[in-house]
Amino acid sequence: MGPTATGIPNRKMAMWTFIGSECMLFGTLIATFLIYRGRNIVGPYPDELLNIPFITVTTFVLLMSSLMMVLALSAVHRGDARGTRLYLALTAAFGLIFLGGQYYEFRHFVHEGLPLGRNLFSSTFFVLTGTHGAHVAGGVIWLGTLFLRAARGRLDERHAETVEIAGLYWHFVDVVWIVLFTLIYLLG
Amino acid sequence: MATAESRATKMTPEPHLGTYAGGIWSWLTTVDHKRIAIMYFVTGFVFLLVAGAEAELIRVQLARPELRILEPDLYNQLFTMHGTTMVFFAGMPLIIAFFNFVIPLQIGARDVAFPRLNAFSYWTLLFGGLFLYASFFFGGAPDGGWFAYTPLTNRQYSPGSGLDFYILALLLSGIGSIAGGVNFLVTIVNMRAPGMTFMRLPLFTWMSMIVSILILLAFPPFTIGLVFMMFDRTFGTHFFDAAAGADPVLWQHLFWVFGHPEVYILILPAFGVVSEVIPAFSKKSLFGYPVMVFSGILIAFLGFGVWVHHMFSVGLGPIVNAVFGGATMLIAIPTGIKMFNWIATMWGGQLRFTTAMLYAVGLVATFTIGGLSGVMHASPPADLQQTDTYFVVAHFHYVLIGGTVFGLFSGLYYWFPKVTGKLLHEGLGKTHFWLTFTALNVTFFPMHFSGLLGQPRRTFTYAEGLGLDVFNLISTIGAVLFAASFLPLIANLWRTWRRGEDAGPNPWDAPTLEWTTASPPPHYNFAVVPRVDRRNPLWHPHIEAGLGWAGEVEPGGVAPRLQPETPPEPIVMPDPSYWPLVMASGLLIATIGALGSLPVVLSGAAVAFVGLFGWAFEPPERGRH
Numbered sequence: 001m002g003p004t005a006t007g008i009p010n011r012k013m014a015m016w017t018f019i020g021s022e023c024m025l026f027g028t029l030i031a032t033f034l035i036y037r038g039r040n041i042v043g044p045y046p047d048e049l050l051n052i053p054f055i056t057v058t059t060f061v062l063l064m065s066s067l068m069m070v071l072a073l074s075a076v077h078r079g080d081a082r083g084t085r086l087y088l089a090l091t092a093a094f095g096l097i098f099l100g101g102q103y104y105e106f107r108h109f110v111h112e113g114l115p116l117g118r119n120l121f122s123s124t125f126f127v128l129t130g131t132h133g134a135h136v137a138g139g140v141i142w143l144g145t146l147f148l149r150a151a152r153g154r155l156d157e158r159h160a161e162t163v164e165i166a167g168l169y170w171h172f173v174d175v176v177w178i179v180l181f182t183l184i185y186l187l188g
Numbered sequence: 189m190a191t192a193e194s195r196a197t198k199m200t201p202e203p204h205l206g207t208y209a210g211g212i213w214s215w216l217t218t219v220d221h222k223r224i225a226i227m228y229f230v231t232g233f234v235f236l237l238v239a240g241a242e243a244e245l246i247r248v249q250l251a252r253p254e255l256r257i258l259e260p261d262l263y264n265q266l267f268t269m270h271g272t273t274m275v276f277f278a279g280m281p282l283i284i285a286f287f288n289f290v291i292p293l294q295i296g297a298r299d300v301a302f303p304r305l306n307a308f309s310y311w312t313l314l315f316g317g318l319f320l321y322a323s324f325f326f327g328g329a330p331d332g333g334w335f336a337y338t339p340l341t342n343r344q345y346s347p348g349s350g351l352d353f354y355i356l357a358l359l360l361s362g363i364g365s366i367a368g369g370v371n372f373l374v375t376i377v378n379m380r381a382p383g384m385t386f387m388r389l390p391l392f393t394w395m396s397m398i399v400s401i402l403i404l405l406a407f408p409p410f411t412i413g414l415v416f417m418m419f420d421r422t423f424g425t426h427f428f429d430a431a432a433g434a435d436p437v438l439w440q441h442l443f444w445v446f447g448h449p450e451v452y453i454l455i456l457p458a459f460g461v462v463s464e465v466i467p468a469f470s471k472k473s474l475f476g477y478p479v480m481v482f483s484g485i486l487i488a489f490l491g492f493g494v495w496v497h498h499m500f501s502v503g504l505g506p507i508v509n510a511v512f513g514g515a516t517m518l519i520a521i522p523t524g525i526k527m528f529n530w531i532a533t534m535w536g537g538q539l540r541f542t543t544a545m546l547y548a549v550g551l552v553a554t555f556t557i558g559g560l561s562g563v564m565h566a567s568p569p570a571d572l573q574q575t576d577t578y579f580v581v582a583h584f585h586y587v588l589i590g591g592t593v594f595g596l597f598s599g600l601y602y603w604f605p606k607v608t609g610k611l612l613h614e615g616l617g618k619t620h621f622w623l624t625f626t627a628l629n630v631t632f633f634p635m636h637f638s639g640l641l642g643q644p645r646r647t648f649t650y651a652e653g654l655g656l657d658v659f660n661l662i663s664t665i666g667a668v669l670f671a672a673s674f675l676p677l678i679a680n681l682w683r684t685w686r687r688g689e690d691a692g693p694n695p696w697d698a699p700t701l702e703w704t705t706a707s708p709p710p711h712y713n714f715a716v717v718p719r720v721d722r723r724n725p726l727w728h729p730h731i732e733a734g735l736g737w738a739g740e741v742e743p744g745g746v747a748p749r750l751q752p753e754t755p756p757e758p759i760v761m762p763d764p765s766y767w768p769l770v771m772a773s774g775l776l777i778a779t780i781g782a783l784g785s786l787p788v789v790l791s792g793a794a795v796a797f798v799g800l801f802g803w804a805f806e807p808p809e810r811g812r813h
Contacts, residue, residue, distance in 0.1 A: 004378035010301040013374045017404060021366055025408035028442065032416070032427070039433040117424030120433050127427075145804075164201060 015165045019172045026176050029131060030183060033124040038188075040119045046188045049109055058101030059181050062136075065094030066174045069167045079157045084148045088163075091170065092143040095136050102133050125184065132180060135173045142166050207708045217764035219303035220711060224310050225288035226607070231314055232281030238321075239273035240671070243265045247631075247667035250660050253652040263648035264331035265350070271318075271334030272354065273674050275450065276316040276361060278586070282596050283457045284309070285394050289373050289607060290599075293702035293709060296718045303373040303762045304803060309364035309371065310420025318359030319779060323353035330354035333646065335447065336417070336438040338428035343421045345759065355418045356779045362411050363775065369403035372396060381701070383720035387481070390700045391474060392599075394481050395460030398488045405492070406449035411444030418782075437502055444495035452491040454588065455555075456484060458595020459526060462548040464809045465598050466530050468698040469545040470537025473724055476529045483522035490519045500568045501575045509568040516566035523559055527552055542696070543617030547598035550625055554590025558583055561636065576646075579639025585632045597624070597677075605695050609707040610688025616680040623673035631666030634659035693769030699724030705751050715755040767806060771799025 004010060037046075068091040075083030106126070114122045144164060149155040155163070207222060215223060245266055249258040288306065292299055300306050323329045330350035332341040341351050376389070376397040416427035417439070426432035428439050467474045474480060496504060496512035508721075513653065530552050539545070561583040565571040576578055597620075605611050638659040643650055650656050694703035703726055705714055722728065774796025781788025 005384070006378055008378065010374050010378050013378055014302065014370050017370045017373050018366075021369065021404040021408055024405050025412060027446075028409040028412040032412075032438065035435060035438065036433070041431075041433045086765075103300070116419075120426055123419070123425035123427055127415065127425065131415075147803075150510040 009161055011165055012161065012168070015168045019168065022172065026131070026179075029124075029128045030179065033128050034183065036120040040121050042119050044112060044114050044118075044121075046121050046184075048126075049112055049114060050185055050188055051105070051108075051184050054101070054134075055105065055181065055185055058098050059177065060175055061094050061101070061144055062098040062177055065091045065098070067172055068094060069170050073160065073163050073167050076155065076160045076163045081150065081153065081156065084155060084163075085147060088143055088147040088150055092140050092147060095140040095143065095170075099133060099136055099140065101147050102129065102136075106130075107120070129180065132173070132176055135176070139166075139170050139173055143170070192791070197628060200772070207711055214764065215634065217307075217766045219294050219299070219307050219765055219768075221288045221303065222265050222298050222607070222709065224306050225285045227310055228281045228285035228288060228313070231310075231317065232285060234277050235273050235317055236278035236282070237674070238720050239270050239278055240674070242270040244667055244671055246270065247664040248484050249648060250650070251664040252661065253650050253654075253657055255649060258648065259301055260648040261328075261331070264646070265324075265329040267646055268330050268333055268354075269611060272320065272330070272358075273317070274588070275334060275454070276358060279454045279592055280361075280365065281313055283399070283592075284313075284368055285369075285455065286392075286457060286461070286556055286596070286599050286603070286784070287399075289703060290603060291372060291375060291393050292379065292704065293378055293606070294393045294700055294714055295376060296714060296720065297375065297379035297386055298713045298717075298759070299762065300371055301379055302371045303591045304765050305367050305371050307765070308768035308772055309368040311769050312364030312367075312775060313361045315772055315776040315779075316357045316364070319360060320353055323350050326353075330751055335443055336439075338417070338420075339430065339436055341417065341421075342428060352418070352421065352783055354556050354570050355414045355421075359411065359414050359418075359649035360775060360779045362407050362414075364772075365403055366411075369400045369407070372703065373400040373404065374613075376400070381714075381718050381720055384701075387478065388720055388723045391463035391477070391484075392460035395456040395463070398484050399456050402453050402456075402488055402491070406446045406453065409442050410446035413439060413446070416442075416595070437499070437504075440499050440502065441495070444498045445492075447490070448495040448498065449491050451584075451587070452488055454592045455595075456488065458551065458592045458598075459484065461595045461599040461602070462530060462551050463526075464698075464700065465544045465548040465602050467724075468602070468696050469540045469542060469548075470534045470698070471534055471540075472537040473699075473727070474529070475532035475535075476525075477723065479525060480529055483525045485691050486522040487519060490515060491691050494519065497566055497571070500571045503562045506568075513566050513571075514570050515561055520559065522562050527556060541610070542601065543614055543621055544598045544602035544696075545603065546618065546621045547594045550621065551591055551594040551598065554586055554594065554625070554628060558586025558588075558590050562587065574639060576644055577639035578635040578643045578645060581645055582663035585635075586628070589628050589632070594624075597621075602696070602698075603702075604684075605691030606702055606709070608684070608708050609691050610684045611691045611695055612680050612684050612688070616676045616683070620673060620676040620680065623669065623676065627666050627670035627673050629666070631663050631670055634662045634666075638663070694726065697726075699727040701725060712759045712761055715752050715759075718751075725766070741794070763807075765803065765806060767799050767803035769799075771796050771803060774799050 004013075006013070054085035068087045072084055072091055075087055109122075109125075116122055116126050143166060146155060146163060149159075209218075209225070215227065218224060218227075243259060244730070246263070247254055248264060262552070288300070291297075321329075327349045330336070330353060331348075332346055332351055332354070336351065336354060341343060365739055376393055380389070416425070419425040420427050422562065426434050428436060430436045463474055465478055494512055494516045496508060497516045500509050500513070530548075534549075541549075561579070565574045565580065565583065601612055601617055638656050641655050641659075643654075643656050643660075691707045693705060693707055695707075696703070701710075701718055701720070704718060718725070774792050776792070777795055778789045778792025781790075781792050
């Protein structure tokens with residue numbers, strides 16, 4: 001491909017437009033969650049279950065994964081192969097830790113009497129955070145693929161754009177989590 | 189046309205029939221936007237005929253009072269499938285067919301930004317449509333209306349699998365729609381030829397860009413609504429369960445936040461076609477080009493703020509209804525601006541009433557009728573009388589047939605010579621137009637009256653002696669005429685296929701870039717990327733005077749009309765790929781599995797992953813052409 005009309009690479013612009021579309025996707029989920037907040041007829045209720053300290057830790061891990069992502073991109077730009085491998089692996093690993101925390105939280109909720117079909121809170125909470133978790137999982141697979149490419153020496157500074165686009169997605173998913181953490185846990 | 193031929197230079201490109209050569213495998217793996225356009229068109233046209241047949245059955249059942257030709261249960265399935273098919277599997281693919289063919293050619297590009305994603309979008313659409321129709325053979329089609337209102341569509345009241353087919357089919361094809369939105373938006377913004385600034389873009393491409401944004405923003409709320417509905421029906425969640433404290437109106441909001449912009453997704457491309465056809469056949473530049481662009485943007489913007497006018501009878505309160513009613517009426521302003529600008533374009537022009545032009549002018553007339561009845565039920569008190577009656581059916585068929593279908597037919601006659609290199613027969617074309625125009629009015633005009641008399645929609649029959657008999661009989665006669673109107677079109681396509689008149693690169697003496705290259709265009713569209721210095725490149729004063737482009741071309745640039753027969757340098761084009769088909773097949777398998785088999789879902793997901801990774805690690809372009 002030659003240069004584009006705007007100078008912005010096609011794939012990068014595609015990721016931005018996709019993120020715009022994703023905003024509507026999460027916006028709909030969040031709006032539904034907020035509309036249904038406090039309308040449960042049967043328990044358990046959110047304040048009996050939400051464990052803010054625990055989720056604060058996993059939130060912190062997810063935020064740190066964004067930092068690792070930035071360092072990975074910086075390493076690719078510098079042509080630092082070792083740094084690229086290290087930081088991509090850390091980004092994916094921190095994402096996995098977050099997913100592990102979510103898995104533990106979901107199991108705990110079910111154990112405490114909140115299966116998916118229990119009430120409005122269970123419906124909105126599991127589908128909203130589950131959709132986010134699916135996005136994190138997709139990102140981990142993507143980052144894992146990039147790590148494998150880096151490990152085989154097939155990801156150098158010529159592929160910085162590829163890493164940057166994965167980073168755009170990853171940061172977006174993190175930003176969504178900051179909104180969810182605030183709305184579900186801090187304001188819940 | 190004679191004048192165009194006399195001006196043709198020796199360098200006029202030869203037709204490239206090789207564009208469409210190759211067996212079935214070449215179509216399964218194609219990533220060429222021109223071939224994908226044809227696949228979209230054929231698919232959309234077949235679904236148009238199928239959904240049209242469903243409409244004919246509905247009209248037969250309603251021809252006389254108290255008929256029992258169709259049982260109520262089958263009647264419900266037919267009107268649901270008619271609406272769902274027309275919107276998602278006829279209207280959308282036919283529009284995307286035009287996007288695919290026209291946009292790259294109009295902006296001077298060799299393909300879309302993501303050719304393989306384009307193929308993927310097509311396969312998800314085809315598979316979604318086929319999956320939806322499979323429901324007829326597995327316990328009955330969906331019967332909750334194309335809008336699938338809850339609580340009627342909750343598992344409790346719709347226990348059959350029809351609604352599950354509806355949800356999954358629309359989720360599957362929705363993935364492709366969003367991918368298409370990304371693809372066309374990036375294509376238009378990023379793939380423009382040098383000099384093709386935004387305010388030089390042809391109006392069709394402008395409207396397509398706006399529609400791509402609408403698709404990106406409107407489909408996600410619907411997707412989530414469908415996910416909620418699927419979870420309610422399959423996993424026992426309570427999103428639409430009033431007994432659990434849920435708001436039963438939530439679905440209506442999610443549906444119409446999508447559904448109303450969808451109306452503009454269907455109409456703005458038709459407006460774009462008309463904005464190409466009327467100037468070409470008036471031999472005048474479009475009147476008020478910037479205003480036409482901005483009114484399109486305004487229609488799309490307002491279109492996101494009017495969805496509650498589908499819900500006035502819900503009872504959301506007078507303030508809400510008044511605000512949404514007022515916003516709805518505002519849309520008449522930019523739409524009216526477009527109407528007046530088209531008329532002003534024709535004013536004083538050298539008019540040529542070809543079939544394409546007849547359909548374009550027909551749109552200006554019939555869409556206005558539909559627009560006026562739309563303003564009528566933008567007023568909540570009036571709407572409370574009209575909602576759920578045949579008056580609304582009359583309104584939106586005037587808009588969707590008199591607008592979208594007329595626009596698409598106009599575009600079909602206009603661009604068919606570019607797609608195939610052959611001219612459609614004008615006599616058959618004009619017969620087709622006048623039959624369609626008559627059938628539309630005979631079928632739907634009486635519905636204004638039967639609607640105002642109170643005949644409810646979606647009811648399989650009506651009692652005798654309510655004053656509805658004659659209007660329904662006329663509507664049914666019109667529907668039969670409508671079916672007949674497709675005969676000259678199909679005959680025309682068949683005839684042209686066998687022995688059509690050669691079109692040449694620019695049979696209409698039209699001004700935009702797609703007419704600078706051969707008909708059909710070569711695989712790479714343009715041997716040399718054109719350089720654009722004005723809005724209507726082919727209506728250059730020097731060309732008009734028969735002087736060619738001497739002295740008018742920027743250094744290093746190539747004037748559009750001088751497309752050489754063979755490219756001076758090798759052109760790298762994307763290779764065919766079967767991975768998009770593999771990935772879409774995986775999603776289809778997973779969708780089938782979602783009806784009740786986890787192993788099938790997982791194997792489908794595995795196939796989709798293989799497709800995704802094959803796609804990601806396949807070099808997009810190896811060969812040279």
